[in-house]
Amino acid sequence: MSLARRRLLGLAALVGLATPAFFFVVPRVVGARMNRVDDTRAIAVSARAETLHKTLFVADLHNDLLLWDRDPVQPGWWGHTDVQRLVDGNVAFEVFSTVTKTPKGQNYLRNSAATDNITLLAITSRWPRRTWGSRLQRALYQADKLEHAAAISEGRLVVVHTARELQTALEFRERTPVIKPVIGILNTEGLQAIDGELANVDTLFAHGFRMAGLAHFFDNEVAGSAHGEAKGGLTPLGRQVLQRMEALGLIVDLAHVSPQGFDDALALSTKPLVVSHTGVQATCEGPRNLSDGQLRALAARGALIGIGFWDGAVCDASPRAIAKAIRHAVDVAGLEHVALGSDWDGATTVAFGADQVAQVTEALLQAGFSEDEIRAVMGENVRRFMLANLPPGTESR
Numbered sequence: 405m406s407l408a409r410r411r412l413l414g415l416a417a418l419v420g421l422a423t424p425a426f427f428f429v430v431p432r433v434v435g436a437r438m439n440r441v442d443d444t445r446a447i448a449v450s451a452r453a454e455t456l457h458k459t460l461f462v463a464d465l466h467n468d469l470l471l472w473d474r475d476p477v478q479p480g481w482w483g484h485t486d487v488q489r490l491v492d493g494n495v496a497f498e499v500f501s502t503v504t505k506t507p508k509g510q511n512y513l514r515n516s517a518a519t520d521n522i523t524l525l526a527i528t529s530r531w532p533r534r535t536w537g538s539r540l541q542r543a544l545y546q547a548d549k550l551e552h553a554a555a556i557s558e559g560r561l562v563v564v565h566t567a568r569e570l571q572t573a574l575e576f577r578e579r580t581p582v583i584k585p586v587i588g589i590l591n592t593e594g595l596q597a598i599d600g601e602l603a604n605v606d607t608l609f610a611h612g613f614r615m616a617g618l619a620h621f622f623d624n625e626v627a628g629s630a631h632g633e634a635k636g637g638l639t640p641l642g643r644q645v646l647q648r649m650e651a652l653g654l655i656v657d658l659a660h661v662s663p664q665g666f667d668d669a670l671a672l673s674t675k676p677l678v679v680s681h682t683g684v685q686a687t688c689e690g691p692r693n694l695s696d697g698q699l700r701a702l703a704a705r706g707a708l709i710g711i712g713f714w715d716g717a718v719c720d721a722s723p724r725a726i727a728k729a730i731r732h733a734v735d736v737a738g739l740e741h742v743a744l745g746s747d748w749d750g751a752t753t754v755a756f757g758a759d760q761v762a763q764v765t766e767a768l769l770q771a772g773f774s775e776d777e778i779r780a781v782m783g784e785n786v787r788r789f790m791l792a793n794l795p796p797g798t799e800s801r
C-alpha cells in the first residue's frame with residue numbers, strides 16, 4: 405500500500421469515527437471562535453441616536469455570512485448577522501459576499517497561494533462534492549444559499565439583480581408598515597472564483613453576482629493582493645476580466661487588492677468602483693487600508709468606500725474608531741463617497757453585531773456629524789450608487 409493511500413485510509417477512519425461531531429459541531433465551533441463580538445468596546449446609544457437611527461436607510465457593503473454553517477434566515481446564537489439581526493438593526497441593504505479560498509496562517513503581510521482552508525470547511529460543512537475542488541462552484545453554492553434563504557424568508561430578505569428590482573424593493577420597504585425586508589446583492593471576494601477562465605465571469609453574472617473583488621488574501625490569476633507574495637498588478641487575464649465585468653455590469657471591488665493592482669484597475673476602468681471594506685492609513689496603518697492619495701483617486705472616479713468595523717480596518721474596533729476613520733475619509737474623499745463596510749462574519753472580532761449597529765449612529769453624532777451627513781454615510785450614498793450602477797434591468801434579470 406502506498407504511503408498516500410495509507411494516509412488517505414487513516415484519514416477516512418478518523419473522519420468515520422468522529423462523524424457526527426466532525427460534520428456538525430466542528431464548523432460551528434470554528435465559525436463561532438472566528439466571528440466574535442467584544443462588547444467591552446461597545447458604547448451606549450442615546451435616545452437621540454436611537455430615534456435618528458430608526459429613520460435612516462442603513463446599508464452595508466460587506467458581509468461574509470454565507471461562508472458559515474448557518475441558515476441565514478434562522479436567528480443564530482453566534483457570529484454577527486442573520487436576517488433577524490439585520491432587521492433588528494434597521495439594516496436595509498447588505499452586500500453578501502462569497503469566499504472561495506483562504507490561505508493557511510492567513511495574515512495581512514504575505515500569503516502564498518499554495519494552501520487553502522476552504523476545502524476542509526466545505527467538507528466539514530457538508531457542501532456538495534462539486535465544491536471541493538472548484539472555487540467557482542464554491543461561489544455558486546454560496547450564492548444559491550442566499551437565493552434559497554430569500555425564497556424561504558417570507559419576504560424578510562430580497563435579493564436584487566438590477567436597478568429596477570432594487571427600486572421595486574425600496575418602494576415596497578417604504579410602503580409596508582410591517583415587513584421591512586433586507587435587500588441583498590451578491591459579491592465574491594477575489595476572482596480566483598473564475599478558476600482562471602474568462603468565460604466564468606459570465607457564469608458569475610448569470611448566477612446573480614453583481615459585484616466582485618479582484619483579489620483576496622493571495623495573488624490570484626487576475627490580480628496581485630495587498631497580502632500576497634509578489635503583490636503585482638493586473639495580469640493580462642485580469643485586464644480582460646475587468647473589461648468583461650464592466651461590459652456585463654458587475655461592479656469592481658478593490659478591497660484587498662495590491663497598490664499596483666489598485667493603480668492598474670483605476671487606469672483601465674471606465675465605471676465607478678467600490679472598496680467594499682477597508683480602513684484608512686491616517687487612522688490605522690496597515691497594508692489593506694487606503695492612503696490619502698488612494699482616497700482622492702477613488703473620489704475623482706465616483707467610487708464608494710466602505711469603512712470597516714474590525715481591528716484590521718480601524719485598529720481598536722470601537723464605534724469611536726469607526727467614526728474617526730469615517731471622519732478622515734469624508735474630509736479627504738468627500739461625503740458622497742463614504743459608506744459602511746462592516747466585514748461582519750468575515751472572520752473578524754467586532755464591538756457589535758448587526759442588531760446593534762445604531763452604535764455607529766451614536767458615535768457619528770458624538771463626533772459632530774450632522775444628521776444629513778449621518779444619513780449619507782449610513783446608507784443614502786449606497787442607495788444612490790447602486791441605483792446608478794447596477795444593470796438597469798428592463799426585465800427581471
Ligand SMILES: [Zn+2]
Nearest residue numbers: 593660681750
Ligand atoms: Zn475581506
